[in-house]
Amino acid sequence: MMVERCTIIGVGLIGGSLGLALNERGLAGHICGVDLHRENLDMALAAGAINEIAELPEAVTGADLVILAAPVGATPPILRQIKDYLQPGAVITDVGSTKQDVVARAEEILDSNCFVGGHPMAGAETAGFAGADPYLFENAFYLLTPTTRTDPTALGLVRGMVDAIGGVVMEMTPREHDLMTAAISHLPHFVAVATVAAVAGMPVGERAMALAAGGFRDTTRVAAGSPRMWRDIFLSNRKQVLQALEYFQNAVDELKAAVYRKDEEKLMNILTGASATRRKLPLRPKGYLPCIYEIVVTVPDRPGIIAMLAGLLGEAGINISEIEILRAREGYGGTIRIGFATVEEQERALQVLRNKDIKCRRKG
Ligand SMILES: NC(=O)C1=CN([C@@H]2O[C@H](COP(=O)(O)OP(=O)(O)OC[C@H]3O[C@@H](n4cnc5c(N)ncnc54)[C@H](O)[C@@H]3O)[C@@H](O)[C@H]2O)C=CC1
Numbered sequence: 001m002m003v004e005r006c007t008i009i010g011v012g013l014i015g016g017s018l019g020l021a022l023n024e025r026g027l028a029g030h031i032c033g034v035d036l037h038r039e040n041l042d043m044a045l046a047a048g049a050i051n052e053i054a055e056l057p058e059a060v061t062g063a064d065l066v067i068l069a070a071p072v073g074a075t076p077p078i079l080r081q082i083k084d085y086l087q088p089g090a091v092i093t094d095v096g097s098t099k100q101d102v103v104a105r106a107e108e109i110l111d112s113n114c115f116v117g118g119h120p121m122a123g124a125e126t127a128g129f130a131g132a133d134p135y136l137f138e139n140a141f142y143l144l145t146p147t148t149r150t151d152p153t154a155l156g157l158v159r160g161m162v163d164a165i166g167g168v169v170m171e172m173t174p175r176e177h178d179l180m181t182a183a184i185s186h187l188p189h190f191v192a193v194a195t196v197a198a199v200a201g202m203p204v205g206e207r208a209m210a211l212a213a214g215g216f217r218d219t220t221r222v223a224a225g226s227p228r229m230w231r232d233i234f235l236s237n238r239k240q241v242l243q244a245l246e247y248f249q250n251a252v253d254e255l256k257a258a259v260y261r262k263d264e265e266k267l268m269n270i271l272t273g274a275s276a277t278r279r280k281l282p283l284r285p286k287g288y289l290p291c292i293y294e295i296v297v298t299v300p301d302r303p304g305i306i307a308m309l310a311g312l313l314g315e316a317g318i319n320i321s322e323i324e325i326l327r328a329r330e331g332y333g334g335t336i337r338i339g340f341a342t343v344e345e346q347e348r349a350l351q352v353l354r355n356k357d358i359k360c361r362r363k364g
């Protein structure tokens, strides 16, 4: 057991998943859950993510570990509420998507070195406990943002927790964190929301969206996320988001000018550059897997093809880490990407499939 008593404040998607992950592995003796929504608490208790429903501030009394998993804007008021009820030595961590503002406010409010900023790079656009998953953090990066003030013992406890639930710890400063997440998470969310709003505002918007299959769906998936959570993220990381938008604006202007001027060469340059960069992204379905070795398999469109592939690899003792169907159109066959944890498995998979005359190649 890692801690005797743990309190999770906000048992939605992330808090609920952490509760499940900790309890399933017997890492906490007792988990208290706090939330504003009774429904989330009832579900979390029934699913075993928490052992008791409690209220602030008493819920943190006697806790060795307190996990803040409410939207980032709620974190400072919660910290003020619990501050005087924490036992000496208690470690406080959060899962918020922004870090500079959160960590600075936490250190100031708690006036101690027991706060460890955290951010699991895994999640979904489904809010609430209903989408909670004990395996959400497995193989996903889990960013920790200690400062010069952070107590090494507190950091060690949180690192241990991440490790135990299958996450991959990466440490960085709160500033680095916010610059990077502004680029790869907050800007894409902003663009997804703006794209949906723009299309919805077009005269043909509603009818066109009814047809949306590939592009619109892929580029706007995250826009379905929790409005409250994203409002808080944009405001908390406002400076970095605005800075990322400057870069975006420049990219839009350049692309727009090339279209306007019918500049074929410029268009090809921009599109080729983006295509190459995008194709270099490894397959990362739920979180951000640190390393994966992929192959791409082209198969005819027939029932049972995936079962057949899985069967061949399974019989050869090769473990599939990830699988993604890239294209599957009726009658045209499809392309499937399969990810493995090691180069050896990748190589053996290619051999096994080629022996059966299945078209496949190494990716990357
Ligand atoms: N959704 C995602 O994919 C990810 C979210 N995060 C961060 O994790 C945190 C939680 O997000 P989710 O679990 O996705 O949201 P969620 O909406 O599923 O859960 C948040 C929970 O906090 C509760 N809550 C709100 N204010 C509260 C308060 N004052 N006291 C107690 N409970 C309160 C809500 O009722 C809700 O159940 C956010 O800070 C978000 O930025 C981090 C990584 C991924």
Ligand SMILES: O=C(O)C(=O)Cc1ccc(O)cc1
Binding pocket: 096, 097, 120, 121, 122, 123, 124, 125, 185, 222
């Ligand atoms: O839905 C997805 O693909 C996500 O990327 C979810 C997500 C949302 C917020 C975060 O801070 C981290 C991950």
